[in-house]
Amino acid sequence: MNLLNHIGRYFILLTRVFSKPEKLKIYYKETIKEIDKLGINSIWIVVIISVFMGAVITIQTAYNTENPIYPKYLIGLTARDTLLLEFSSTIVALILAGKIGSNIASEIGTMRVTEQIDALEIMGVNSASYLILPKIIATVFFSPFLCILSMFIGIFGGWIAGVATGVMTSQDYIYGIQYAFIPYYIVYALIKSAVFSFLITSISAYHGYNSYGGSLEVGQSSTKAVVHSSISILLFNLVLTQLLLS
Amino acid sequence: MIEVKNISKQFDNKQVLNNISILFEKGKTNLIIGQSGSGKTVLLKSIVGLHEIDSGKIFYDDIVFNELNFKDKKDMRKQIGMLFQGGALFDSSTVEENVMFPLDMFTEMSFEEKRERANECLKRVNIINANQLYPAEISGGMKKRVAIARAIALNPKYLFCDEPNSGLDPKTALVIDSLIKEITIEYNMTTIVNTHDMNSVMEIGDKVIFIADGTIWWEGTKDDIFDSDNSELNNFIFASKLSQKIKDLKNHH
Numbered sequence: 001m002n003l004l005n006h007i008g009r010y011f012i013l014l015t016r017v018f019s020k021p022e023k024l025k026i027y028y029k030e031t032i033k034e035i036d037k038l039g040i041n042s043i044w045i046v047v048i049i050s051v052f053m054g055a056v057i058t059i060q061t062a063y064n065t066e067n068p069i070y071p072k073y074l075i076g077l078t079a080r081d082t083l084l085l086e087f088s089s090t091i092v093a094l095i096l097a098g099k100i101g102s103n104i105a106s107e108i109g110t111m112r113v114t115e116q117i118d119a120l121e122i123m124g125v126n127s128a129s130y131l132i133l134p135k136i137i138a139t140v141f142f143s144p145f146l147c148i149l150s151m152f153i154g155i156f157g158g159w160i161a162g163v164a165t166g167v168m169t170s171q172d173y174i175y176g177i178q179y180a181f182i183p184y185y186i187v188y189a190l191i192k193s194a195v196f197s198f199l200i201t202s203i204s205a206y207h208g209y210n211s212y213g214g215s216l217e218v219g220q221s222s223t224k225a226v227v228h229s230s231i232s233i234l235l236f237n238l239v240l241t242q243l244l245l246s
Numbered sequence: 247m248i249e250v251k252n253i254s255k256q257f258d259n260k261q262v263l264n265n266i267s268i269l270f271e272k273g274k275t276n277l278i279i280g281q282s283g284s285g286k287t288v289l290l291k292s293i294v295g296l297h298e299i300d301s302g303k304i305f306y307d308d309i310v311f312n313e314l315n316f317k318d319k320k321d322m323r324k325q326i327g328m329l330f331q332g333g334a335l336f337d338s339s340t341v342e343e344n345v346m347f348p349l350d351m352f353t354e355m356s357f358e359e360k361r362e363r364a365n366e367c368l369k370r371v372n373i374i375n376a377n378q379l380y381p382a383e384i385s386g387g388m389k390k391r392v393a394i395a396r397a398i399a400l401n402p403k404y405l406f407c408d409e410p411n412s413g414l415d416p417k418t419a420l421v422i423d424s425l426i427k428e429i430t431i432e433y434n435m436t437t438i439v440n441t442h443d444m445n446s447v448m449e450i451g452d453k454v455i456f457i458a459d460g461t462i463w464w465e466g467t468k469d470d471i472f473d474s475d476n477s478e479l480n481n482f483i484f485a486s487k488l489s490q491k492i493k494d495l496k497n498h499h
């Protein structure tokens with residue numbers, strides 16, 4: 001019952017978010033700001049986790065396939081497909097849910113409890129649309145870049161780790177990452193990351209927008225934002241995988 | 247002129263406003279007083295439509311505000327300025343950007359014109375040389391004044407202030423009170439102020455409405471207060487020893 005109530009109110013909020021903007025120019029300016037704040041600012045964390053995860057995946061695959069009948073290039077192939085299929089979209093999204101989700105929920109939540117949202121409404125501004133739409137557009141359009149970046153950096157990290165530890169040669173790895181390459185995996189990953197960032201942004205914004213009380217409640221909203229976006233990412237990962245890969 | 251007729255509002259079965267009717271006059275500062283939790287903020291937010299009322303009518307001059315559709319209500323709000331309990335300035339914008347915000351949203355003015363208008367309003371509330379500061383960098387009293395500047399940027403016909411001087415020292419509070427009164431007369435606005443500060447009542451109370459438990463217990467002008475024999479009002483207004491003494495002195499002369 002509680003869940004249904006939340007889902008209902010979430011969709012009501014979304015209809016307000018997607019109603020006609022007051023002034024396009026201001027929305028455009030806000031969107032640019034959000035791309036900087038939520039997108040550009042996430043590049044470093046994506047780079048760091050991708051390089052390490054690429055490295056770990058490669059080394060683990062190498063140690064688990066020490067049987068001589070496995071050709072070495074399969075290490076590169078496994079690293080590539082793991083990154084493309086799951087890591088660069090889903091795991092990156094889960095990490096961004098922590099970073100971006102809590103950021104959005106606490107920002108909007110603070111605006112709610114300090115009456116800044118009321119102030120917008122009083123001026124006749126559609127606060128839901130003004131505050132949330134630029135964030136959704138910014139993250140949905142920027143996430144594919146982060147996803148692609150993560151793929152490249154992850155594969156690069158795998159190469160460095162593999163060569164440095166000597167589990168395979170550079171040639172094996174490079175042959176492996178080109179072997180039996182399915183371009184559709186990239187499309188699949190990009191669709192997933194766009195959907196996931198929509199979920200993160202809208203769910204976190206919903207929790208922020210519905211904070212009442214004081215700083216304590218803002219903290220709670222921010223926790224709920226991270227937990228609920230993560231759960232919905234996992235759920236949608238399952239659904240999208242079934243829809244897109246079967 | 248704003249008039250509310252028989253408005254009621256409840257939250258989760260708790261009756262916060264109970265059949266309230268008041269006439270707020272134009273060009274005057276109308277004060278709503280009452281204890282913490284008596285429903286002042288809810289009343290103010292109901293009048294401006296931030297809370298949906300359960301029953302009753304709200305008139306802005308001859309328009310029935312609470313029956314307007316969403317879009318007309320939004321248009322109507324351009325004539326409303328509101329000062330919130332904590333100021334509610336936008337944290338991520340400078341003082342100047344805060345005052346320019348309603349102009350950005352609702353006018354086709356050029357940047358220079360908007361800046362000029364913003365500075366006019368800031369000067370009106372005696373804020374100078376603070377244009378590029380952020381809300382976190384200015385004092386509480388300044389925040390309230392910037393919020394007033396933002397509220398009057400679009401020349402509103404109606405001004406609402408929720409506890410404009412809570413958290414301020416008596417002298418700064420007086421400055422804010424006089425400012426609100428002056429602006430009300432200057433722009434011939436209908437102004438409604440929530441307060442529990444008795445100095446404000448004595449300074450600017452053209453019309454005073456005392457509410458308790460969501461109902462009106464007393465209404466009159468600041469001068470009527472001394473003569474009132476309403477015991478709830480007396481208990482509330484003359485709660486301190488000092489104010490009790492002043493009352494006794496005044497009534498003996």
Ligand SMILES: Nc1ncnc2c1ncn2[C@@H]1O[C@H](COP(=O)(O)OP(=O)(O)OP(=O)(O)O)[C@@H](O)[C@H]1O
Nearest residue numbers: 257258262280281282283284285286287288289442
């Ligand atoms: N959104 C809400 N949901 C549920 N109850 C509310 C809500 N807003 C206010 N109330 C209740 O309504 C009552 C009146 O609150 P209100 O904020 O109007 O008091 P107030 O007179 O403004 O007090 P103060 O002087 O402390 O600001 C309180 O009991 C409060 O708990």
Ligand SMILES: [Mg+2]
Nearest residue numbers: 286287331408
């Ligand atoms: Mg209040």
